[in-house]
Amino acid sequence: xxxxxxLYLRQGIVLLSDTRTxxxxxxxxxxxxxxxxEVPGDRVLALATAxxxxxxxxxxxxxxxxxxxxxxHHTLRSVPxxxxxAQLVGQAVRDVYRDDGPTLSAQGxxxxxxxxxxxxxxxxxxxxxxxxxxxxxxxxxxxxxxxxIGEHKYxxxxxxRVLRYDTPIPDGVKLVLVSMDSTLRSNLTVGMPIxxxxxxxxxxxxxxxxxxxxxxxxxxxxxxxxSAALRDAYLRLPTPDWLS
Amino acid sequence: xxxxxxLYLRQGIVLLSDTRTxxxxxxxxxxxxxxxxEVPGDRVLALATAxxxxxxxxxxxxxxxxxxxxxxHHTLRSVPxxxxxAQLVGQAVRDVYRDDGPTLSAQGxxxxxxxxxxxxxxxxxxxxxxxxxxxxxxxxxxxxxxxxIGEHKYxxxxxxRVLRYDTPIPDGVKLVLVSMDSTLRSNLTVGMPIxxxxxxxxxxxxxxxxxxxxxxxxxxxxxxxxSAALRDAYLRLPTPDWLS
Numbered sequence: 001x002x003x004x005x006x007l008y009l010r011q012g013i014v015l016l017s018d019t020r021t022x023x024x025x026x027x028x029x030x031x032x033x034x035x036x037x038e039v040p041g042d043r044v045l046a047l048a049t050a051x052x053x054x055x056x057x058x059x060x061x062x063x064x065x066x067x068x069x070x071x072x073h074h075t076l077r078s079v080p081x082x083x084x085x086a087q088l089v090g091q092a093v094r095d096v097y098r099d100d101g102p103t104l105s106a107q108g109x110x111x112x113x114x115x116x117x118x119x120x121x122x123x124x125x126x127x128x129x130x131x132x133x134x135x136x137x138x139x140x141x142x143x144x145x146x147x148x149i150g151e152h153k154y155x156x157x158x159x160x161r162v163l164r165y166d167t168p169i170p171d172g173v174k175l176v177l178v179s180m181d182s183t184l185r186s187n188l189t190v191g192m193p194i195x196x197x198x199x200x201x202x203x204x205x206x207x208x209x210x211x212x213x214x215x216x217x218x219x220x221x222x223x224x225x226x227s228a229a230l231r232d233a234y235l236r237l238p239t240p241d242w243l244s
Numbered sequence: 245x246x247x248x249x250x251l252y253l254r255q256g257i258v259l260l261s262d263t264r265t266x267x268x269x270x271x272x273x274x275x276x277x278x279x280x281x282e283v284p285g286d287r288v289l290a291l292a293t294a295x296x297x298x299x300x301x302x303x304x305x306x307x308x309x310x311x312x313x314x315x316x317h318h319t320l321r322s323v324p325x326x327x328x329x330a331q332l333v334g335q336a337v338r339d340v341y342r343d344d345g346p347t348l349s350a351q352g353x354x355x356x357x358x359x360x361x362x363x364x365x366x367x368x369x370x371x372x373x374x375x376x377x378x379x380x381x382x383x384x385x386x387x388x389x390x391x392x393i394g395e396h397k398y399x400x401x402x403x404x405r406v407l408r409y410d411t412p413i414p415d416g417v418k419l420v421l422v423s424m425d426s427t428l429r430s431n432l433t434v435g436m437p438i439x440x441x442x443x444x445x446x447x448x449x450x451x452x453x454x455x456x457x458x459x460x461x462x463x464x465x466x467x468x469x470x471s472a473a474l475r476d477a478y479l480r481l482p483t484p485d486w487l488s
Contacts, residue, residue, distance in 0.1 A: 170484075
């Protein structure tokens with residue numbers, strides 16, 4: 001399994017992904033699930049992936065080689081805007097499905113993949129998309145400024161409750177780390193280290209790309225202190241008057 | 245869907261269940277998913293159920309009529325201890341499976357049910373069980389003092405982080421309400437009102453049984469203030485030094 005979350009904030013895009021892959025419970029490995037394309041001054045595009053690793057790596061390799069879209073051969077470095085970038089990723093997914101899908105299906109293996117694509121291309125605003133295994137996609141909006149793929153449930157309540165489009169990037173980073181920590185604690189198939197990317201609005205360059213390991217002092221602080229903060233918060237709730 | 249959670253605490257058993265049933269997204273009804281048997285001075289047993297309503301109601305009706313266990317005809321009012329109470333519920337599940345399972349299977353409908361059984365019978369300690377659709381079961385322990393059925397993921401992180409066997413009952417009640425609120429916010433198929441039961445250790449009588457509606461002032465306070473408390477807690481986290 002996997003957990004990836006993307007934020008669509010006024011100040012920019014934040015993407016966080018774990019690195020655990022597993023086949024069953026004992027074939028556990030570390031693979032980055034985040035890929036970045038950067039052309040400083042022109043574009044930053046980040047892709048986070050969940051699902052069958054052979055599928056998601058095939059999608060990324062095809063995007064590197066180029067994919068036919070609207071009669072032209074494009075990569076993420078050549079598409080003119082974010083909408084076409086999302087279409088290109090969707091087309092790469094469909095190309096993999098066309099080639100690998102029938103054999104996977106014959107062997108009883110589902111075509112399991114989903115992807116987050118966030119970033120900005122000069123001339124347009126930052127955008128964040130979730131691309132499905134069918135190659136179609138949805139986009140984050142001001143009303144729902146985050147998208148998740150993989151094991152999303154454990155880390156969703158904190159985002160539902162407090163994340164807003166106007167949340168500043170540093171607070172957004174704290175929130176995705178808390179959301180990831182909630183998931184890491186509850187699901188063994190999501191694992192450290194984690195990859196973080198920040199792309200600030202109109203910077204058109206990677207603002208921060210960081211692999212956070214178990215030795216990261218800040219993440220350890222979050223892990224240790226968030227539980228204590230929740231404990232303090234619930235202890236401050238009054239006892240219901242109907243409970244003697 | 246459903247969300248039910250049971251706490252196994254030093255001070256006693258707490259059980260909370262929602263009341264929403266749905267067939268698809270538009271056939272939504274309110275059904276209590278919690279049943280209680282009380283013989284003051286002798287026993288309190290509470291059953292919370294998730295899954296196919298026809299199955300879980302059939303299980304409860306059979307438990308009312310009596311089920312054959314170890315060559316004797318028992319109800320939850322006659323079994324001598326909590327282990328046999330869990331066995332009795334499991335046997336009722338198997339009896340329903342024997343009678344209804346083949347037809348359900350022929351129509352492509354899974355045999356979907358799970359149950360929480362908590363309580364105490366004179367002469368033994370309080371115990372909390374989770375009974376599966378196969379009629380087998382697990383029991384909460386001091387190490388893991390809560391069990392959940394139904395849509396459990398959204399409400400699990402708060403319990404993972406702060407609930408302990410030594411958590412006092414009033415704090416346990418706060419925590420299950422927060423856990424339920426997280427689930428209600430994230431999953432439409434879990435809905436108000438909610439049913440709460442408290443059985444204090446060695447009281448051998450229902451300590452509290454309460455239907456909490458949307459008008460319940462305390463629950464509304466929890467709903468409104470927990471988000472604010474989380475917001476305060478994450479704002480108090482320092483900004484990572486690697487994020488300018």
